[in-house]
Amino acid sequence: MEVPQLEKLPEKELKAAIKRTKQKPPKNLDELFYNWHEETFEKVDCLTCANCCKTTSPMFFEKDIERLSSYFKLRPAQFIEKFLFLDTDGIWALKSSPCPFLGSDNYCSVYDVRPKACREFPHTNHRKMHTHLHLIPQNIQICPAVIEIAKKLMAI
Numbered sequence: 001m002e003v004p005q006l007e008k009l010p011e012k013e014l015k016a017a018i019k020r021t022k023q024k025p026p027k028n029l030d031e032l033f034y035n036w037h038e039e040t041f042e043k044v045d046c047l048t049c050a051n052c053c054k055t056t057s058p059m060f061f062e063k064d065i066e067r068l069s070s071y072f073k074l075r076p077a078q079f080i081e082k083f084l085f086l087d088t089d090g091i092w093a094l095k096s097s098p099c100p101f102l103g104s105d106n107y108c109s110v111y112d113v114r115p116k117a118c119r120e121f122p123h124t125n126h127r128k129m130h131t132h133l134h135l136i137p138q139n140i141q142i143c144p145a146v147i148e149i150a151k152k153l154m155a156i
Contacts, residue, residue: 006051007138007147010155017154018133025130026156036072036149037125042139044145050098050106052142058117060084071113122146 069079
């Protein structure tokens, strides 16, 4: 599976924009991010990229494990044994990369029951976005959409 080349952003400028936004968030920050997210994902097709599924593992919460175990008709312990490991932070993550549920066509075979972290990625349209700004530097390394949204943040 091919991983796309991602554009690099000036790290110093991005950190300064995040710091500035955290210190004095615009009153409409959530609205800005929501609009940026919507505009960006009208242009970015995740199925042509799927870099998030190819290179990283989502966090698996208990409810995710229960939902996916049920989907596969496995007991939670069997699902964990087959697909997950407990990382050094005590978080359940996938044993392998790319995601075992990602098809060669970049479609997710468990899309309707996917983990919460997958549903929320790339975390650019949450309420209280000022509490999620710290995710931008790591997510620009994974998602081309976050790069475009970060550029907009740097411009305000």
